[in-house]
Amino acid sequence: MPKLYYWPGTCAITIHVLLEEIGKPYTDEAVDLGAKQQFTPEFRAVNPKGKVPAYVRDDGSLLTEVPAIAWWLARTNPQARLLSEDIETEVRTLEALDHIAATIHMQGAARAWRPGSFISDERLHDEVMAKGKDIVLRGLDILSQTLGAKTWLMGDYSIADASLFFIEYWAKEKVFWTMPDNIEAHYRRMRARPAVERALMREGLA
Ligand SMILES: N[C@@H](CCC(=O)N[C@@H](CS)C(=O)NCC(=O)O)C(=O)O
Incomplete structure (x- = not known):
């Protein structure tokens, strides 16, 4: 049975959502990021990236990176209709996934969430943190369009x-930022x- 390693409210929620949409059996295990469990030899043996x-x-076999896991789940479960078969829509979907993962999450939310990962002072x-917030909000404006x-x-x-749900959940429930009206909807x-x-x-978040 496949297994998802996650921590509540992180970008792993995207994969939890997709696994629930697909509806096939899977197991999961929480990796306590607060207790730095991602750096333990046990977890590094699972994922050398520590994420x-x-x-x-x-x-x-192990898959990492939200866009790659999401794409693989969608392609191997066509009955769940999580990805268009039209090539133009597929590439636009991947474009949005990369924007969310690489820019909004990694450059924006990561700065706003863990500034100490970027600068010690x-x-x-x-x-x-303010720069991070700016990147997230600019990203949400693009997605709003x-x-x-x-x-x-x-x-x-x-x-x-x-x-997108991961960013929305985090903005709405954790940091209480105002999102564009259509993103809120x-x-x-x-x-x-x-x-x-x-x-x-x-x-454990419902
Ligand atoms: N680019 C990666 C990002 C993974 C990532 O940064 N995950 C965070 C949680 S949202 C994490 O595990 N952080 C632990 C750490 O950086 O020590 C992806 O898309 O999967």
Whole structure:
């Protein structure tokens, strides 16, 4: 059975959402990032990157990086309809996933969340956090334009919506930032999906 290593409320929630959308059996295990469990030899043996999500497939091989895991889950579970078969929509979906993972999360949220990972001098932490917030909010503005008046980012529901959900959840529930109106409405639609509530329950967040 596949296994997801996660910590509640992190980007691993995207993979929990997708696994719940797919509905096949899987197991999961929390890696306590607060207690620095990601740096232990036991977890490094699972994922040398020391990050969640880490997804161990049925054959025992490891997949890391949200966009890669999400794409692989969607392609290997076409019945779940998580990725368009139209190549133009597929590449736009991957474009949004990369923007969310590489820019909004890694350059923005990471600075706002853990400024100490970027600079040791605590007097500069507020400035680093402000830069991070700016990157996240600029990213959400771009996604707001992509979403427009549509229900889901790509028209039909996709892995891009599950990826955006992590940023929305964090902005809304953890740091209480104001999001563009249509992104806020997208977050509410995500919360109305049974798979999303099941994912939150698995992480002890519902
Ligand atoms: N680019 C990676 C990011 C993974 C990542 O940074 N995960 C965070 C949680 S959101 C983590 O494990 N942080 C632990 C650490 O950096 O020590 C992905 O898309 O999966």
